[in-house]
Amino acid sequence: MSKILNLAPNEIHLWIAFLDEIKSQELLISYEQLMNTEERAKWLRFRFAKHRHQYLVTRALIRTTLSHYINKSPKKWQFSKNKYGRPEILQANNRLRFNLSHTDNLVICGLVWEKDIGVDVENQARQNATIEIADRFFSQQEVTDLHQLPEQLQQSRFFDYWTLKEAYIKARGMGLSLPLKYFSFHFLEQRTVKISFHANIKDEPNQWQFWLLQLTKQYKAAIALRQDIEQPYQIIIKKVVPLFGETDFNYITPLTP
Numbered sequence: 464m465s466k467i468l469n470l471a472p473n474e475i476h477l478w479i480a481f482l483d484e485i486k487s488q489e490l491l492i493s494y495e496q497l498m499n500t501e502e503r504a505k506w507l508r509f510r511f512a513k514h515r516h517q518y519l520v521t522r523a524l525i526r527t528t529l530s531h532y533i534n535k536s537p538k539k540w541q542f543s544k545n546k547y548g549r550p551e552i553l554q555a556n557n558r559l560r561f562n563l564s565h566t567d568n569l570v571i572c573g574l575v576w577e578k579d580i581g582v583d584v585e586n587q588a589r590q591n592a593t594i595e596i597a598d599r600f601f602s603q604q605e606v607t608d609l610h611q612l613p614e615q616l617q618q619s620r621f622f623d624y625w626t627l628k629e630a631y632i633k634a635r636g637m638g639l640s641l642p643l644k645y646f647s648f649h650f651l652e653q654r655t656v657k658i659s660f661h662a663n664i665k666d667e668p669n670q671w672q673f674w675l676l677q678l679t680k681q682y683k684a685a686i687a688l689r690q691d692i693e694q695p696y697q698i699i700i701k702k703v704v705p706l707f708g709e710t711d712f713n714y715i716t717p718l719t720p
């Protein structure tokens with residue numbers, strides 16, 4: 464394995480892999496060999512080749528990425544799941560935290576030391592994602608704010624909300640058991656995002672920090688991090704082909720902060 468990478472306490476590393484760039488049979492066979500029996504069985508159950516490919520690359524991405532930070536062979540990682548399905552490293556000294564997200568052609572993995580982290584990526588060109596989804600699932604405040612925007616800005620803001628909301632529920636590890644209506648995002652000046660909660664959700668807005676990133680013209684990503692003290696974090700993004708190589712990735716722009 465290559466040398467161990469440093470993940471500073473105030474850094475979040477985001478690894479991204481474009482699925483259509485990973486076609487080499489030799490590499491795909493090496494990815495298969497990294498999976499455990501359970502993963503392999505699940506992989507074989509996917510009916511569509513594109514889902515099988517996504518699953519395989521995701522397993523290779525998480526296993527090889529963790530091995531960049533801790534001296535352990537990619538094959539040796541073991542995972543557990545919480546009752547809502549969130550995967551975590553199954554280790555006594557489990558200080559490294561991660562979260563995964565996929566969308567058409569892209570898989571991302573966010574890593575940080577010790578903190579609750581959630582990541583989400585969405586393809587803004589998706590045809591089936593319209594702001595009617597917001598009317599049904601978002602909070603009343605978000606729906607009002609969204610509809611007050613000029614029409615040409617609504618679709619982009621819809622994806623801001625969507626990725627942020629998903630990143631938050633994933634950082635909490637609870638998925639959709641946290642109703643999306645019961646918390647709201649607010650876009651403030653200086654590209655800052657804040658969260659507020661309905662009384663039904665027991666959480667503290669000040670414990671959270673969020674980032675919204677325009678990775679490419681097509682892909683928007685959000686990161687949610689639970690941290691008590693306001694501490695500036697640096698986001699470092701790497702584009703990777705697992706077991707082949709990685710490069711620093713210059714995304715278009717951080718939308719926040």
Ligand SMILES: CC(C)(COP(=O)(O)OP(=O)(O)OC[C@H]1O[C@@H](n2cnc3c(N)ncnc32)[C@H](O)[C@@H]1OP(=O)(O)O)[C@@H](O)C(=O)NCCC(=O)NCCS
Pocket residue numbers: 518521547548549550562563564565566582583584596600625628629632633634635636637638639643
């Ligand atoms: C399962 C859920 C956590 C994420 O689902 P998703 O957005 O379809 O999928 P993503 O690609 O972003 O994330 C999937 C990954 O999150 C991780 N994950 C699964 N359950 C999780 C949980 N409870 N908490 C955090 N992460 C979880 C897994 O690593 C999973 O990938 P894997 O199965 O390859 O390991 C949940 O939020 C969900 O079902 N969302 C539905 C999306 C939706 O309809 N949103 C409405 C519009 S806002």
